[in-house]
Amino acid sequence: MTNVYPPALIFIFGALLIPLFRGKLKSVYLILLPVAGFINLINIPEGVHWTVSFLNYNLILGKVDKLSLFFGYIYHLITFIALLYSMHVKENSQHIAAICYGGSALGVVFAGDLITLFVFWEIMALSATFLVWTNKAKESYGAGMRYLLVHIFGGLCLLIGMFMHVYETGSIEFGFIGLNSIGSWFILIGFGINCGFPGLHSWIPDAYPQTTATGGVFMWTFTTKTAVYVLARAFPGAEILIWVGAAMTVFPIFFAVVENNLRKVLSYSLINQLGYMVVGIGIGTQLSLNGTISHVFCHILYKALLVMSMGAVIYRTGKINCTDLGGLYKSMPLTATFCIIGALSISAFPLFSGFVSKSMVVESAAMGGMTIIWLMLLFASVGVLEHAGIKVPYHAFFAHDSGIRTKEAPLHMLIAMGVTAFLCIFIGVMPGPLYSLLPYPVDFAPYTASHVVTTCQLLLFGILAYVLLVRAGVFPAEMRATNLDLDWIYRKGASAFMWVLRHPLSILGAMWNAVIFSAIPSLVTWIIKNPKAAARITFDSVLVMIATGDTKARLQERIKKELEVYPGDIIRQQPIGFTVLGATLILFAYMLIYYITEMR
Amino acid sequence: MEKKDFFDDAKKVNKLFWAFYILIGLSLIAEIFVHKHIFFRWEEYPFFYGTFGFLAFTVLILIAKYILRPIIKRKEEYYD
Numbered sequence: 001m002t003n004v005y006p007p008a009l010i011f012i013f014g015a016l017l018i019p020l021f022r023g024k025l026k027s028v029y030l031i032l033l034p035v036a037g038f039i040n041l042i043n044i045p046e047g048v049h050w051t052v053s054f055l056n057y058n059l060i061l062g063k064v065d066k067l068s069l070f071f072g073y074i075y076h077l078i079t080f081i082a083l084l085y086s087m088h089v090k091e092n093s094q095h096i097a098a099i100c101y102g103g104s105a106l107g108v109v110f111a112g113d114l115i116t117l118f119v120f121w122e123i124m125a126l127s128a129t130f131l132v133w134t135n136k137a138k139e140s141y142g143a144g145m146r147y148l149l150v151h152i153f154g155g156l157c158l159l160i161g162m163f164m165h166v167y168e169t170g171s172i173e174f175g176f177i178g179l180n181s182i183g184s185w186f187i188l189i190g191f192g193i194n195c196g197f198p199g200l201h202s203w204i205p206d207a208y209p210q211t212t213a214t215g216g217v218f219m220w221t222f223t224t225k226t227a228v229y230v231l232a233r234a235f236p237g238a239e240i241l242i243w244v245g246a247a248m249t250v251f252p253i254f255f256a257v258v259e260n261n262l263r264k265v266l267s268y269s270l271i272n273q274l275g276y277m278v279v280g281i282g283i284g285t286q287l288s289l290n291g292t293i294s295h296v297f298c299h300i301l302y303k304a305l306l307v308m309s310m311g312a313v314i315y316r317t318g319k320i321n322c323t324d325l326g327g328l329y330k331s332m333p334l335t336a337t338f339c340i341i342g343a344l345s346i347s348a349f350p351l352f353s354g355f356v357s358k359s360m361v362v363e364s365a366a367m368g369g370m371t372i373i374w375l376m377l378l379f380a381s382v383g384v385l386e387h388a389g390i391k392v393p394y395h396a397f398f399a400h401d402s403g404i405r406t407k408e409a410p411l412h413m414l415i416a417m418g419v420t421a422f423l424c425i426f427i428g429v430m431p432g433p434l435y436s437l438l439p440y441p442v443d444f445a446p447y448t449a450s451h452v453v454t455t456c457q458l459l460l461f462g463i464l465a466y467v468l469l470v471r472a473g474v475f476p477a478e479m480r481a482t483n484l485d486l487d488w489i490y491r492k493g494a495s496a497f498m499w500v501l502r503h504p505l506s507i508l509g510a511m512w513n514a515v516i517f518s519a520i521p522s523l524v525t526w527i528i529k530n531p532k533a534a535a536r537i538t539f540d541s542v543l544v545m546i547a548t549g550d551t552k553a554r555l556q557e558r559i560k561k562e563l564e565v566y567p568g569d570i571i572r573q574q575p576i577g578f579t580v581l582g583a584t585l586i587l588f589a590y591m592l593i594y595y596i597t598e599m600r
Numbered sequence: 601m602e603k604k605d606f607f608d609d610a611k612k613v614n615k616l617f618w619a620f621y622i623l624i625g626l627s628l629i630a631e632i633f634v635h636k637h638i639f640f641r642w643e644e645y646p647f648f649y650g651t652f653g654f655l656a657f658t659v660l661i662l663i664a665k666y667i668l669r670p671i672i673k674r675k676e677e678y679y680d
Contacts, residue, residue: 257664258673330605366639374640382656398607449630450637457627458653464624465657467617476665482678483669491679 004044006061010037011103015096027087034080041072057172060112066439071109071229074297078221085308085416086214094134098218101127105222109229113172114162125151135212143210150203158190177234195227196271198247202487209263213311220307221300228277237284245278246376253383260321262310262392269388273299280361286440291360294434298353305342305420309335312409313396322478327401335409336397338417345424347389353424356431356446385462530567537562
């Protein structure tokens, strides 16, 4: 236990030291930081470490077991790759935000109690917001703001749930929670917002495409996979997650078909992939949980590969829409190759990484006899092929030639992509090492003849359908458009809310002001000038309303006269002593009430 | 004048398509020799996976194009 530190703190403090370095030295430092973190990580023995006393609670910064270590490994690996990829970035702010973001995700993963978890959860949301803002485009500012608001809302749900949970159980320990109280539902929703549950997902396609080319690699990794981690810890076997996850695999693929922005396509693809993980958590068997967790590993790598290839396209061309791109393989053949490897991996072709992890989740659904879920997952697999397997590489690098001629991605980007591509294939060909890291013993063989043949048939016939649909002219054309999603509710809703504030509500407010601060005070001043006369005028005015004929005329006459002379001579019928007496009596009554209530 | 490459040559691209069709044929033939490890009855039907893949892809595209797109498509500067 000597000389090992909480992984989160190495990243966060390490990030703060970045401004001390310049030029080449900074690059070396950035690369060494995750390496140092990793050496630290593999020296941490399993168990509970770094307990800090806070109020009456023991905070645990290091709950180290197979599950948290697994996430630790992949987070360090992807940080290394992403930093290598962003070597050219000069702004310290971007590096600091990104590494703090990764560090806080590690903090959540190793948190042994709810308070530590919550603190790192919020740092994660904040640093991710700053990471969005480091892209200085106008849209990024708005998207970052919405990202922050959504996550503050999610954080509050989590906080409410935590309070209720701690109150009920008396313990702040973070472990299995299960869906058995209102508090646990709040926690589930808090986690679910970060995981992109259906209806709570719209921040993903809203914010992620607005990040910088390099920041995207971090964004696509940490928030959502950390949510998968906490769900796997707290809610394994929660049946509702099976349906939630299956819905997540299916609905985004339709949005991805019609989307023009390729990084938005990858955002929808992310939700779809998270769906498989959530289904695995919901099923809750050893096979399905192993499937979820191995899928996290594979997914982080191949999704990062796709995001990096699209980042390289943005970096070189400044464009990301299908309608603007095409034919880039001529200028960027290596990037195109890496993108295709990522596409084959996410589509789960045999010999690529997606195949060895996704099939575990799908098979565990089949073993559980969940017919509809299984069909949904199979349908979604075809959807992945469509948007991530075909659309992303085809529209960026092939399709119609956009005429753009540029340079291949810079060397450090190519190395980062190359390393990731190698890992995607390596895991696909030799899943053994990955399986050995999983928390449960693996009794699963991905490469059975039946499995390979059925998968190939499914995917090849999907491609055949694509070819025929394109030839028949039915395949939807690329179009410049904004496609609505549920962020419409708060983007348009906020404008509607502001309109209501500015128009009806502000008029109402002005009227309210006039009544409270002007009409009522002047009326009161008028009355107290001569209350008796004022009362008489009021009384007469009421009489006028009911009276008829002569009486009415007489009364009107009288009111007119009374108003003319008002306030007239103010007659004080009570001497000052009477007022004093009144006040004394009230004080006495107050004292009596006070004593009586105190005596009880 | 730019150098013509592999994908500019219609003949070579056609060859690629033939390779693809052969691959499809192989996946169908392979099914006959493989003992399928199945969980559901319909997995036994010949070419279930191929049929499912083809139909799923088509249905996905048709729904996205003819139902979803008309509902959610707006001008590019909709939110500006």
